[in-house]
Amino acid sequence: MKNYFITATDTDAGKTLVASSLTAALVSTGKKVAVYKPISAGCENIDGKLVNGDALALQQQANSEQSIEQINPIAYEEPIAPHIAALKHNKSITCDLISKGFTQIQSLNADITITEGAGGWRLPLGNGEYLSEFVKQQNLNVILVVHMKLGCLNHAILTYESIINDGLKVIAWVANFPEEMPYLEENIDYLQSAITAPLIAKIDKVNSIDQAVEKIDLSWL
Ligand SMILES: Nc1ncnc2c1ncn2[C@@H]1O[C@H](COP(=O)(O)OP(=O)(O)OP(=O)(O)O)[C@@H](O)[C@H]1O
């Protein structure tokens, strides 16, 4: 089984767009794909059930018949840092809890599991833990989404270095540019020289998942 963890330079950088279009692309090649969005903060309360938009987007593209609760076991309504949301509800988020959910998903025997992170690489869970420690526990290969905008070179390089220093592999990266950026190609070129992993997609502003799917080069995965 192949397992990928999608992280990004920041929140709102395009993780869900990339995770869901990658899932759709892999499903279209005949693979069984399972998805995981362990933590979300920012949910709709539907009849007392917390439903996260990212989890829904991933569920729509995957083909492993997973419930929203399985895809997103740790959900908070308020769009705030998850460890603060957990504290407010007298709960705690731990790596062990996140790994438990991951083990459940692995029992589905999918060919590929795509896990979307939350925020950026060093997302605090509280009690001194970080989401990156779960990625390390499970030894997941990382796909880094870079939101191309001024300041992204610093964010991308710091994130890349952190992942490598954690002993993990960045298997691919994606340049996501929904907004215009002056000297975009020069910035992408710089990152290609700094990141020793293939650039598998350059995604400009898209209007649908299908449009994003067309831009992904799966040959590296
Ligand atoms: N290339 C793109 N074209 C059009 N819209 C985009 C593109 N990339 C991102 N967006 C939009 O920007 C918003 C943020 O993207 P997305 O939800 O994928 O980010 P994220 O990293 O998953 O955020 P979060 O940290 O909240 O999970 C969404 O509304 C998404 O549809």
Ligand SMILES: [Mg+2]
């Ligand atoms: Mg998201």
